[in-house]
Amino acid sequence: xxxxxxxxxxxxxxxxxxxxxxxxxxxxxxxxxxxxxxxxxxxxxxxxxxxxxxxxxxxxxxxxxxxxxxxxxxxxxxxxxxxxxxxxxxxxxxxxxxxxxxxxxxxxxxxxxxxxxxxxxxxxxxxxxxxxxxxxxxxxxxxxxxxxxxxxxxxxxxxxxxxxxxxxxxxxxxxxxxxxxxxxxxxxxxxxxxx
Amino acid sequence: xxxxxxxxxxxxxxxxxxxxxxxxxxxxxxxxxxxxxxxxxxxxxxxxxxxxxxxxxxxxxxxxxxxxxxxxxxxxxxxxxxxxxxxxxxxxxxxxxxxxxxxxxxxxxxxxxxxxxxxxxxxxxxxxxxxxxxxxxxxxxxxxxxxxxxxxxxxxxxxxxxxxxxxxxxxxxxxxxxxxxxxxxxxxxxxxxxx
DNA sequence: GTCTATAGGCAGATAGAC
DNA sequence: GTCTATCTGCCTATAGAC
Numbered sequence: 001x002x003x004x005x006x007x008x009x010x011x012x013x014x015x016x017x018x019x020x021x022x023x024x025x026x027x028x029x030x031x032x033x034x035x036x037x038x039x040x041x042x043x044x045x046x047x048x049x050x051x052x053x054x055x056x057x058x059x060x061x062x063x064x065x066x067x068x069x070x071x072x073x074x075x076x077x078x079x080x081x082x083x084x085x086x087x088x089x090x091x092x093x094x095x096x097x098x099x100x101x102x103x104x105x106x107x108x109x110x111x112x113x114x115x116x117x118x119x120x121x122x123x124x125x126x127x128x129x130x131x132x133x134x135x136x137x138x139x140x141x142x143x144x145x146x147x148x149x150x151x152x153x154x155x156x157x158x159x160x161x162x163x164x165x166x167x168x169x170x171x172x173x174x175x176x177x178x179x180x181x182x183x184x185x186x187x188x189x190x191x192x193x194x195x
Numbered sequence: 196x197x198x199x200x201x202x203x204x205x206x207x208x209x210x211x212x213x214x215x216x217x218x219x220x221x222x223x224x225x226x227x228x229x230x231x232x233x234x235x236x237x238x239x240x241x242x243x244x245x246x247x248x249x250x251x252x253x254x255x256x257x258x259x260x261x262x263x264x265x266x267x268x269x270x271x272x273x274x275x276x277x278x279x280x281x282x283x284x285x286x287x288x289x290x291x292x293x294x295x296x297x298x299x300x301x302x303x304x305x306x307x308x309x310x311x312x313x314x315x316x317x318x319x320x321x322x323x324x325x326x327x328x329x330x331x332x333x334x335x336x337x338x339x340x341x342x343x344x345x346x347x348x349x350x351x352x353x354x355x356x357x358x359x360x361x362x363x364x365x366x367x368x369x370x371x372x373x374x375x376x377x378x379x380x381x382x383x384x385x386x387x388x389x390x
Numbered sequence: 391g392t393c394t395a396t397a398g399g400c401a402g403a404t405a406g407a408c
Numbered sequence: 409g410t411c412t413a414t415c416t417g418c419c420t421a422t423a424g425a426c
Binding site: 152 | 221222223225226297299303304306307308309310311317320321324325347348352353355356358359360361362363364366367369370371376379380383384386387388
């Protein structure tokens, strides 16, 4: 925006998203409140309502930013990495960075709470997974064409296997094993799909 | 127990677990209340507190029953199925039955909410995954010895891949694709591990 | 074993002053 | 933009009658 005020290091709306994002990734959408955010930002709940009309609106903004950031990261990978396996390794690194903060993937967390989410949030979560699957499918098709990735399943099947494998591993690693466990499992997963 | 009263078809304590289990599997531990259960059973919240002192105690009972039932199912598989691949297919069928009711695995759901759970609940969830991994590791070792399962990774790695793959697929399938998607992904997963 | 009644707290949200 | 003050409703939980 950069419209009205003399641009602080991070305005309240953005810092609200930062705090809320972390809370959702660690505690879940039904596990945090406006009061939690207000306390961390040292403002009142009423002030938060100025920036986001309600929790549902905040939730949508959260997914929108997360998805946009993820899309940028994927574009960045497409620019920097050449072969398919390198792209997949970089893809795994995105998840590793999340888990390093003891966080769950935002959309993985919201997927668990899917039945309790406002409809627009649920739809945005589903789109996130679709977009990731599309990207992974393309990467896998590229890898198969180059002969570097296993041709024992379709690119679409492999994409689902990677996506759900990483989300599931994240989910379980948070209860035990943490980042080391996640990285070992991710390596096994990719190795199983490498020709 | 079967101690005091003339044993009804299902006493309140048991029916409470049935309702609470479904609510947790669909909405999560932080997404249901005593009021929800009371309404379904047509009793008051106060009556529920007679059977389970508080929500944390109910939560522990939930995991205990779920884990015990799961353990019985695994014993049953060990009796009925002969080769390793048949055991894994039967294992997947347990998950399919859960998803058929639009439910998430109880412990998969609780894993997402791990950071908000009372300590005893969190520990019980971690144990559930450990027990499953142990069983799967043994099945995989058996399959490798018989030459029916892929020897390209250790039994322990394969067990983690199956467990997290199924949990992750369940998580995502609930947002889109449902049971058909889960079953297709599970088949891909097992096929990838079959020699 | 189930009830009524109630406590005490926290949730999401709004009105209106500054 | 942020505040104080407040609302309404739901949450978990308890005391005590039946």
